[in-house]
Amino acid sequence: MSQLPPCPQCASEFTYEDGAQLVCPECGHEWSETEGAAAESEKIIRDANGNELQDGDSVTVIKDLKVKGSSLVVKVGTKVKRIRLVGGDHDIDCKVDGIGPMKLKSEFVKKV
Numbered sequence: 056m057s058q059l060p061p062c063p064q065c066a067s068e069f070t071y072e073d074g075a076q077l078v079c080p081e082c083g084h085e086w087s088e089t090e091g092a093a094a095e096s097e098k099i100i101r102d103a104n105g106n107e108l109q110d111g112d113s114v115t116v117i118k119d120l121k122v123k124g125s126s127l128v129v130k131v132g133t134k135v136k137r138i139r140l141v142g143g144d145h146d147i148d149c150k151v152d153g154i155g156p157m158k159l160k161s162e163f164v165k166k167v
């Protein structure tokens with residue numbers, strides 16, 4: 056038996072399970088435990104426009120970016136497919152056509 060989490064809406068501890076849903080008898084809020092857990096563990100990474108980015112998204116680069124340790128530049132407008140979100144300063148892991156695997160900052164990309 057695992058202990059049920061309190062209601063995210065009113066913090067009531069009298070929550071109960073109803074199938075895959077959790078229900079709060081005090082305020083009537085219903086939610087899914089798995090969704091809540093995922094939202095808490097994942098940091099939301101946003102692009103330059105404030106749109107939420109997700110693994111597998113395609114983005115375009117909004118600024119010429121020099122590739123560290125080389126003379127290559129990722130040109131503004133470069134489309135990058137299937138990004139992967141990682142933690143840290145450069146929070147996007149991806150592969151750029153003609154350049155190879157590299158890391159980007161989410162503030163320099165825009166979701167397509």
Ligand SMILES: [Zn+2]
Pocket residue numbers: 062063064065066067079080081082083084
């Ligand atoms: Zn509640």
